[in-house]
Amino acid sequence: MAQPAMVESRERSDRDELLRDVMDRIGDKWSVTVICRLDDGPLRFNALRRAVKGITQRMLSTTVRRLERDGLISRTVEPTVPPRVEYALTERGRSLHGILAELVAWTEANLDEIRRDREEYDAAASSQAEQ
Amino acid sequence: MAQPAMVESRERSDRDELLRDVMDRIGDKWSVTVICRLDDGPLRFNALRRAVKGITQRMLSTTVRRLERDGLISRTVEPTVPPRVEYALTERGRSLHGILAELVAWTEANLDEIRRDREEYDAAASSQAEQ
DNA sequence: CGGAATCCCTCTTGATACTG
DNA sequence: CAGTATCAAGAGGGATTCCG
Numbered sequence: 672m673a674q675p676a677m678v679e680s681r682e683r684s685d686r687d688e689l690l691r692d693v694m695d696r697i698g699d700k701w702s703v704t705v706i707c708r709l710d711d712g713p714l715r716f717n718a719l720r721r722a723v724k725g726i727t728q729r730m731l732s733t734t735v736r737r738l739e740r741d742g743l744i745s746r747t748v749e750p751t752v753p754p755r756v757e758y759a760l761t762e763r764g765r766s767l768h769g770i771l772a773e774l775v776a777w778t779e780a781n782l783d784e785i786r787r788d789r790e791e792y793d794a795a796a797s798s799q800a801e802q
Numbered sequence: 803m804a805q806p807a808m809v810e811s812r813e814r815s816d817r818d819e820l821l822r823d824v825m826d827r828i829g830d831k832w833s834v835t836v837i838c839r840l841d842d843g844p845l846r847f848n849a850l851r852r853a854v855k856g857i858t859q860r861m862l863s864t865t866v867r868r869l870e871r872d873g874l875i876s877r878t879v880e881p882t883v884p885p886r887v888e889y890a891l892t893e894r895g896r897s898l899h900g901i902l903a904e905l906v907a908w909t910e911a912n913l914d915e916i917r918r919d920r921e922e923y924d925a926a927a928s929s930q931a932e933q
Numbered sequence: 934c935g936g937a938a939t940c941c942c943t944c945t946t947g948a949t950a951c952t953g
Numbered sequence: 954c955a956g957t958a959t960c961a962a963g964a965g966g967g968a969t970t971c972c973g
Contacts, residue, residue, distance in 0.1 A: 683842075684855050686906055687835045693909045693916075698829030700966070704818045711814075716935050724815050727967060732936060742919040753934040754973090763912060770908055773901050775817055778824045781894060785824075788873040831946075847955050858947060863956060884954040885953090 696741060701726055701734045703771055706760065709744060710768045713759035743767060827872055832857055832865045834902060837891065840875060841899045844890035874898060 681689070697703055701723065708714065708722045720731050735758055738744045743764035749755040760768065812820070828834055832854065839845065839853045851862050866889055869875045874895035880886040891899065 681910070683838070686910070687838065687855070689909050689913055690834060690838070690902075690906050691831070692913060693905065694829060694834055698825060700822070703821060703825055707814070707818065707821075720935095724818070728936070729938095729968085730966065733966090740920055740923040741916050748935095752973095754936095756935060763915075766912075767908060770901070770904050771821075773904065774824070775821050777898060777901055778820050779812070779817070781897075782820055782823060784894075785872050789871055792871040851955095859956070860948085860958095861946065864946090879955095883953095885956090887955060 696737065697767075697771075699734070701730055702738060705731070705734050705738065706743065706764060706768050706771060707775075709758060709760045710765065713757050716756050716758070719758055738764070827868065828898075828902075830865070832861055833869060836862070836865050836869065837874065837895060837899050837902060838906075840889060840891045841896065841903075844888050847887050847889070850889055869895070 697706070704723050704726075705719065708719060714722060716731070716735075719735075720726060720728065723731065726734075735744060735746065739746050739758075742761055745759050745761050747757045747759070749757075828837070835854050835857075836850065839850060845853060847862070847866075850866075851857060851859065854862065857865075866875060866877065870877050873892055876890050876892050878888045878890070880888075
């Protein structure tokens with residue numbers, strides 16, 4: 672039999688850096704929302720802007736460029752005047768969205784209790800501060 | 803038949819805010835790594851500090867306090883001298899780790915290609931800047 | 934329409950030193 | 954051992970303006 676070490680080639684700390692590389696990308700304020708919106712279908716710049724409530728032009732521009740750089744979304748320009756630019760999830764982006772959808776489901780299932788725990792924690796902390 | 807709207811009670815924009823609430827928590831620099839380390843078993847403060855390479859005392863302290871506030875990890879103090887404080891994942895923390903593990907797997911499967919795409923993207927961008 | 938450039942401010946993080 | 958306090962630096966993000 673082969674040693675487990677041959678299959679388990681990555682150390683834990685390597686996985687840490689790996690995961691952080693992706694978390695740094697999708698952990699910003701807007702990336703996950705943009706991915707979720709585009710999972711419903713391709714959108715042009717201003718339509719996407721309207722779909723992602725609260726985002727500024729600058730941040731949408733920055734976010735889609737970074738996602739395109741990582742091959743998670745595609746950017747298609749029709750050279751008309753004025754130009755039409757369409758953004759869509761790539762296959763890689765769709766596969767990532769599948770996992771994010773699980774995170775959404777987990778959040779919906781847990782967030783109410785988490786918020787209660789937060790209040791409880793804050794109440795306990797502030798009552799202790801009064802001592 | 804019941805309207806789909808009765809089941810689909812949350813709007814997309816509500817889910818956006820929901821998900822961001824959790825992403826804001828685990829999207830910071832250290833939370834995910836701490837959760838992954840504690841999934842291997844409970845650890846005391848300095849052991850956890852050694853397990854999470856590169857973290858400072860201050861950031862570990864801040865991170866575990868926030869994770870405890872959300873009920874993702876537990877903090878147990880043995881009132882000895884000097885004190886022993888043990889951190890462990892809660893049931894909720896373990897269930898979240900299950901999803902993070904999928905994210906780790908996705909990252910391991912995709913990161914090499916992502917990094918290649920990044921280089922390609924940057925090379926194309928810089929060659930265009932020379933024009 | 935779909936951006937880029939600039940300014941500015943806040944929040945996160947890190948370094949360091951101190952403590953029960 | 955397990956933290957807290959203080960300070961400084963840097964990145965992320967918002968508002969505004971300009972452009973092809």
